[in-house]
Amino acid sequence: MASESQNWVLMVTAQTPTNIAVIKYWGKRDETLILPVNDSISVTLDPAHLCTTTTVAVSPAFQQDRMWLNGKEISLSGGRFQNCLREIRTRACAVEDKKKGIKITRENWSKLHVHIASYNNFPTAAGLASSAAGFACLAYSLGKLMNVKEDESQLSAIARQGSGSACRSLFGGFVKWIMGKEDNGSDSLAVQLADEKHWDDLVIVIAVVSSRQKETSSTSGMRESVETSLLLKHRAKEIVPKRILQMEEAIKNRDFASFSQLTCADSNQFHAVCLDTSPPIFYMNDTSHRIISIAEKWNRSEEAPQVAYTFDAGPNAVLIARDRKAATLLVQRLLYYFPPNSDDLDSYIIGDKSIAKDAGINGIRDVEALPPPPEIKDNILSQKYKGEVSYFICTRPGRGPVLLSDNSQALLNDETGLPK
Amino acid sequence: MASESQNWVLMVTAQTPTNIAVIKYWGKRDETLILPVNDSISVTLDPAHLCTTTTVAVSPAFQQDRMWLNGKEISLSGGRFQNCLREIRTRACAVEDKKKGIKITRENWSKLHVHIASYNNFPTAAGLASSAAGFACLAYSLGKLMNVKEDESQLSAIARQGSGSACRSLFGGFVKWIMGKEDNGSDSLAVQLADEKHWDDLVIVIAVVSSRQKETSSTSGMRESVETSLLLKHRAKEIVPKRILQMEEAIKNRDFASFSQLTCADSNQFHAVCLDTSPPIFYMNDTSHRIISIAEKWNRSEEAPQVAYTFDAGPNAVLIARDRKAATLLVQRLLYYFPPNSDDLDSYIIGDKSIAKDAGINGIRDVEALPPPPEIKDNILSQKYKGEVSYFICTRPGRGPVLLSDNSQALLNDETGLPK
Structure with missing residues (x-):
């Protein structure tokens, strides 16, 4: 040696x-x-x-x-x-x-x-x-x-x-x-x-969704999509190249409306390709769908989109709020629909806990007192889904690798x- | 006058x-x-x-x-x-x-x-x-x-x-x-x-799925898909014309393997286009997904497909069994996973009740005694979903309009x- x-x-x-x-x-x-x-x-x-x-x-x-x-x-x-x-x-x-x-x-x-x-x-x-x-x-x-x-x-x-x-x-x-x-x-x-630092307004909230289903690994899932989905090739060749350019532009200009529209559409299209696979792959579940509906309804009730959503090869939602104010409103909505199963709020909202504090959520009582979001006109239709989310992680865009x-x-x- | x-x-x-x-x-x-x-x-x-x-x-x-x-x-x-x-x-x-x-x-x-x-x-x-x-x-x-x-x-x-x-x-x-x-x-x-009469082996079982969600009407849903889905046009122009020819051939030849493959793939692709719509449309729910998984798992465990599935603009599954024997095996599987909420089996399986009889299902005790399907290797993973299906309708391909x-x-x- x-x-x-x-x-x-x-x-x-x-x-x-x-x-x-x-x-x-x-x-x-x-x-x-x-x-x-x-x-x-x-x-x-x-x-x-x-x-x-x-x-x-x-x-x-x-x-x-x-x-x-x-x-x-x-x-x-x-x-x-x-x-x-x-x-x-x-x-x-x-x-x-x-x-x-x-x-x-x-x-x-x-x-x-x-x-x-x-x-x-x-x-x-x-x-x-x-x-x-x-x-x-x-x-x-x-x-x-x-x-x-x-x-x-x-x-x-x-x-x-x-x-x-x-x-x-x-x-x-x-x-x-x-x-x-x-x-x-x-x-x-x-x-x-x-x-x-280029776009440090963004706040990210991850909803870790409880799931009973065993998921298809992304490795075998994408292999099956390539082999069987008739939509995948069209997406890869015709749709994504244009979206990449649009997304680069949206990021460069910190254009949240475009960023949000592209992010949501591309997540949905990826899951559409999974569904077009034989046998079909379902990564999103009913809870994922509910989170999308909450985000879509809210965005459509505002003049400009407040939140983008995206889902990887599983049911967890990654929600990107346009700024801190939007993030507090998002957390209020999420906790209204998905209250924790137990009183232990501290382990239910992890990561940057200051977002929940800014949203006025300091304990389980604050969650219980949350009013239905104003975009829900018919309160009878607003249901709560206790236990469907395991916990939330509040975070933000961050730095690359570092040596310790x-x-x-x-x-x-x-x-x-x-x-x- | x-x-x-x-x-x-x-x-x-x-x-x-x-x-x-x-x-x-x-x-x-x-x-x-x-x-x-x-x-x-x-x-x-x-x-x-x-x-x-x-x-x-x-x-x-x-x-x-x-x-x-x-x-x-x-x-x-x-x-x-x-x-x-x-x-x-x-x-x-x-x-x-x-x-x-x-x-x-x-x-x-x-x-x-x-x-x-x-x-x-x-x-x-x-x-x-x-x-x-x-x-x-x-x-x-x-x-x-x-x-x-x-x-x-x-x-x-x-x-x-x-x-x-x-x-x-x-x-x-x-x-x-x-x-x-x-x-x-x-x-x-x-x-x-x-x-x-051309293909009278087929047996159809419809699972009417319980749903809490309010669904998008098909009229507004398809309008939104036409306006926003980048995959719809590709499907309509490039994919469906070929599938139509293949499906005509499968029906002409009573080729269940092709019929089943095309039926399932086209149902999944239709729902993929719904998901690719902005805002995305979800007609299938977790129960629909479970029914698909049951059918896919069973088909893959057999030498040839036994059942095709298709879903319209809602969560209900329409299952087409290749013949009466397959239909009885299908009904056993469906009742195993989705037992009725009450003991009233008579209103849980409607339509052609002889299929259930042939499957050995004469009462709730027979449902409770159903063994897990053999394709489920790990019994621990086999869960039951009581209450997720409202009822089943057993039927078959039928005649056109008649005067009474x-x-x-x-x-x-x-x-x-x-x-x-």
Whole structure:
């Protein structure tokens, strides 16, 4: 080995956000390289509320590549992990830390094993794109550890091979995944359209919807759509290219009316393609439909749209309010229709709790006292759906990956390289 | 008046079936004439279980056109009623009944008023295309009363102006509504592809699904789809024409595998277009989705498809079983997942009750004793959804309109011309 001692452990810890697509990715033209059939655009979510933290470590003492997810060891044998690891290793550069007596040459990397520990600050099972943040964090942290010179866009093309939407988590703010044209996928990567400060009025409320249904995985779902949906190709070739241009324009101009119209229409069209698949795929349930109706009714009662909605491969609603005022009105509506099952409001509205406070919601009594929204003319028709939402997460557009230099935030022990 | 006495009442009573589209009609190119954007194909349902009976009467004593639906007087002022009445009147021919002393010349018809009484043998509110049977029966019975010489196809073009899908109820068996090319709609009419005896293996089970949602009417729904769905035009121009040819072939050959695949795919695509509409339209609910999953899972576990499903503008499922054996297995599955809320099985399975008997279901105990279907490997995952279905109707493909000559079946009194 390149170093004199076999006892050193070199570590890097990074934090990477998740993201929500506003122009959807659905359908691959290459399953192995994960190359999509159309461009997509996403908003990065504030890592303060939804993120993955990953520590990667290398040591001559490690006998094999190992990984722990949320404290539990998982297999790294899957092709997607192996692709990411291989792609990063081929780009590794020499690293030297004289103080610790570490010297790794470019060639050494192929012989050294890594330990990876990853942790999501939100429930993995909630269907909140944990794999996007996870693979982005893996590519980013390994890239830093191995002194990879490639920029975020180039790293995004590696993260993409772990999980398509992961490539969009290499940047904060507003991100476009360019589908690319090359067969090897080298030009299928993410670029930042604008950072999170460009449009910082937006407030995001996620409704985590209770579900009894077992969902189709997005990997098999999009494969079946590509194979059987007669509408998917038309969407990918004729509709999305125009929408991408319109969405870029809407983001550039902070034009919420266009942003909202495009976001909702594209979410609905993605789910339409799922329904056009054989057998049909249903990700939205009755609760998802109710949330859409609430948003549509409210938007139509106002002079301009107040909220956009979008749903990924599951029933959870991601609601984007035009500004803080709209967000408080949105939270009032959501809590009116979906009061919590218990009195524990503190675990029912998580993330940025100040939105609920601004909405005048400090306890369960405030929820009970909420009047029906004014757009409901016939109060008899307004029903409440207690228990249909598990909880709400209030957040906002956020920054891209960052390194965490504070060793206390590392998930691996810096002497053993094992989970703390 | 043409007759010597003013006291006569001339009456005709007819019975007309409802129908279920297997290639869907969704979108008009002309709202007034009700001209569709694509051809559609339907199966006529047995009038023994689902039909409209209409009595039309004419008398010089009548002061105005009047109509009663299910015993309650309704307004005839709507454009759709007026269009049908006008179109039939312009085609009226002379009628003479020497025994009763009735003589009506061609010219008289424009001065004579009609009374119309119509009755559905199924709940109007159940979302079972009552307007299709209703307008078909109106056109058919008025045509008979007024001695109109036009054939069923020509009458269908009149019924079409009352309710688009009504034109397909002028025939039994398997029916195609040709969209036509003419601006005046003269070639937008129904033709029979095959009568009900051509493929009499098929058994139809309708699940009337309980719903809390208020539904979008199909008239406004299809208008919004035409205006906002980017997928609708592609469907109408590129996809449906091919499907129509394939469906005609499947019906001709009694090829259930193709029939089932096309029926399910076209139902799903119609609902996909609804979802692609702004604001999105949801006709299917979680119960509808569950029924689809049950059918899909079962079909995939067998060598060949056993059942096709199709949904109109509401949550009710129309299930078409390949034969009687498949129908009994279907009923077992449906009752296993959707047991009745009460012990009253007799009002839970209506229509052709012999299917349930053949399935070994004679009472609530038999329902409770049903084992999970063999295609459910993991019994823990099999849930029951009591109360989600209001009732089931067992039926089959059926005949077209008929005249009821037995006066006891007339809905109007033959002396007063008023409802019995």
